[in-house]
Amino acid sequence: MSKSQLSLGSANLDIFSKTLIDLAEKDQDILVVTSDSRASGKLTPFGKKFPNQMIEIGIAEQNLVGISAGLAASGKKVFAISPACFLTARALEQIKNDIAYSNRPVKIIGISAGVSYGSLGSTHHSLHDFAVLQAIHNIDIVAPADNFETIAAIRASVDHPRPIYIRFGKKPLLNLHENGTHFEIGKAILLTPKREQYDVAFIATGETVAQAYFASVGLSELGITSCVLSFHSIRPFDKEAVEQAASRSKVVITVEEHSINGGLGCHIASFLMEAGIFRPLKIAGIPDEHTITGNQLEIFRHYGITQEGLMESAQNLLEKGPDT
Amino acid sequence: MLERKSILYRKLILEMILNANAGHTGGSLSCVDLLNVLYNHVMNISPENFADINRDHYIHSKGHSVEALYAILAEKGFYDREELNSIEKYGSDFIGHPSRSVPGIEQNTGALGHGLSVAVGMALAAKRDGRNNRVFTIMGDGELTEGSIWEASTSAAHYHLDNLVAIVDRNSLQISGKTEDIMAMEPLEEKFSAFGFAVRNVNGHSIPDLIHIFEELPFQEGKPNMIIAHTIKGKGISFMENKVEWHHHVPSEQEYRIAMQELDEAEKKLEE
Numbered sequence: 363m364s365k366s367q368l369s370l371g372s373a374n375l376d377i378f379s380k381t382l383i384d385l386a387e388k389d390q391d392i393l394v395v396t397s398d399s400r401a402s403g404k405l406t407p408f409g410k411k412f413p414n415q416m417i418e419i420g421i422a423e424q425n426l427v428g429i430s431a432g433l434a435a436s437g438k439k440v441f442a443i444s445p446a447c448f449l450t451a452r453a454l455e456q457i458k459n460d461i462a463y464s465n466r467p468v469k470i471i472g473i474s475a476g477v478s479y480g481s482l483g484s485t486h487h488s489l490h491d492f493a494v495l496q497a498i499h500n501i502d503i504v505a506p507a508d509n510f511e512t513i514a515a516i517r518a519s520v521d522h523p524r525p526i527y528i529r530f531g532k533k534p535l536l537n538l539h540e541n542g543t544h545f546e547i548g549k550a551i552l553l554t555p556k557r558e559q560y561d562v563a564f565i566a567t568g569e570t571v572a573q574a575y576f577a578s579v580g581l582s583e584l585g586i587t588s589c590v591l592s593f594h595s596i597r598p599f600d601k602e603a604v605e606q607a608a609s610r611s612k613v614v615i616t617v618e619e620h621s622i623n624g625g626l627g628c629h630i631a632s633f634l635m636e637a638g639i640f641r642p643l644k645i646a647g648i649p650d651e652h653t654i655t656g657n658q659l660e661i662f663r664h665y666g667i668t669q670e671g672l673m674e675s676a677q678n679l680l681e682k683g684p685d686t
Numbered sequence: 687m688l689e690r691k692s693i694l695y696r697k698l699i700l701e702m703i704l705n706a707n708a709g710h711t712g713g714s715l716s717c718v719d720l721l722n723v724l725y726n727h728v729m730n731i732s733p734e735n736f737a738d739i740n741r742d743h744y745i746h747s748k749g750h751s752v753e754a755l756y757a758i759l760a761e762k763g764f765y766d767r768e769e770l771n772s773i774e775k776y777g778s779d780f781i782g783h784p785s786r787s788v789p790g791i792e793q794n795t796g797a798l799g800h801g802l803s804v805a806v807g808m809a810l811a812a813k814r815d816g817r818n819n820r821v822f823t824i825m826g827d828g829e830l831t832e833g834s835i836w837e838a839s840t841s842a843a844h845y846h847l848d849n850l851v852a853i854v855d856r857n858s859l860q861i862s863g864k865t866e867d868i869m870a871m872e873p874l875e876e877k878f879s880a881f882g883f884a885v886r887n888v889n890g891h892s893i894p895d896l897i898h899i900f901e902e903l904p905f906q907e908g909k910p911n912m913i914i915a916h917t918i919k920g921k922g923i924s925f926m927e928n929k930v931e932w933h934h935h936v937p938s939e940q941e942y943r944i945a946m947q948e949l950d951e952a953e954k955k956l957e958e
């Protein structure tokens with residue numbers, strides 16, 4: 363497969379729902395718990411097929427998470443599903459205490475994450491979830507980049523021994539991976555051929571990975587080499603992958619559908635500094651301002667998180683070079 | 687005799703708080719008789735069956751009153767009583783709120799308004815699996831202003847969790863004063879009834895009354911159970927009773943001695 367022409371996958375939410383149906387068929391301990399989110403989560407077919415494996419909580423996210431902790435304490439494999447914006451803000455204390463601190467391995471699924479609700483505005487955006495959850499001990503954080511990673515992450519989460527948060531958007535995604543790609547929570551995936559040296563390392567997560575990939579393809583046409591890491595797991599943090607990608611590159615660009623404060627980029631920047639790997643670095647994400655109105659792609663474009671913006675960032679960084 | 691155990695627990699609570707130079711004296715003394723009856727007469731929970739999902743479950747939602755729970759779990763044999771000497775000391779598992787690092791503790795609590803939802807989840811799982819064990823939780827009355835309590839209440843009724851037993855330690859005080867002055871929540875019985883609970887009131891310090899009320903469970907088939915236990919904050923120590931400042935006041939050596947004397951006298955009275 364020539365990866366410069368990527369095929370379009372299914373709407374990620376459909377894939378998610380189908381995966382849950384596959385899993386629930388074989389495992390009666392799997393429970394889907396929703397806060398009136400079965401429609402927005404495309405979970406109605408699941409509810410019809412497995413009425414005894416779906417629990418409706420109504421619009422009450424704190425209760426959703428608390429009840430999920432109790433169900434998990436009783437041996438259930440619980441998928442607590444609600445839009446990421448509500449789940450990780452309103453129910454943050456329940457995630458912190460009832461799930462993470464109490465070590466209940468609930469799968470907290472933040473749907474329509476980042477800015478996928480687009481022009482519905484900031485109430486519906488989750489640009490804080492990596493930041494707040496990274497500051498809470500004992501919860502893994504995953505943002506899959508395409509259908510393959512979503513399916514793999516959901517499957518891997520079923521018997522995951524720790525609490526885990528998985529967030530993704532709702533629209534169809536480009537297929538980034540070839541069949542047979544190895545997926546493991548906590549291990550980043552290199553999307554580009556491995557080399558000794560690159561000009562640019564893109565370390566991207568979630569639905570921005572495709573943009574980083576296109577930037578990489580665009581740069582190669584200009585004779586600029588780069589690698590792209592799909593950094594689906596914010597935690598466990600794959601130090602080795604970051605170390606390798608950054609140390610082999612002249613400049614580093616992190617990309618995320620999240621505030622530039624406290625997300626993937628901040629973590630990578632501090633990790634590289636502490637590891638003594640000093641590279642010019644750009645954190646591409648949503649800046650500290652009132653988020654512009656638009657759909658997801660328009661918002662990405664506005665903040666330089668598309669192919670063009672990322673290529674420009676790469677060229678600027680390379681031009682500037684290290685501050686010696 | 688459970689009355690004698692209550693006195694022992696009260697002594698342990700005060701000893702712990704003196705030793706740690708911290709703790710929630712008033713609230714531990716108000717809920718200790720409830721916990722005594724629950725652990726020694728009502729609930730099927732022991733160190734031997736703790737890993738068994740079919741046993742009963744208990745969540746200490748008013749997590750700050752942890753000393754009462756520590757005293758009872760020690761006496762139940764979940765750990766040696768000497769371990770309580772480390773309470774709130776550097777590196778100890780015995781922190782100032784319940785944590786699963788301590789044997790016998792089910793869920794980490796301390797932030798208020800969390801226990802009831804978790805208990806609902808446990809009760810719901812038991813129902814779905816056809817188990818007939820029960821889930822108990824004690825909440826503080828100041829805790830009831832947390833909105834999450836009322837979210838949890840709606841789902842307890844919606845799922846007909848008559849295997850859930852929620853208890854309010856109704857001592858009518860909270861850290862800053864009288865509960866009704868801080869935020870009026872009465873009429874509690876009517877509120878919980880309207881939310882779908884079968885509600886009972888009880889004297890939360892009368893062992894026979896408590897035994898009796900728990901024997902009536904479930905109060906009504908298909909409805910979650912709510913017990914409003916009328917209690918006295920600081921119960922058992924004359925100068926602590928109904929005193930808001932004893933919420934987390936630590937007794938001086940002298941106050942401790944007087945308190946112990948009072949408890950010794952109460953014990954003597956029992957023997958008469």
Ligand SMILES: [Mg+2]
Nearest residue numbers: 827828859860
């Ligand atoms: Mg109170």
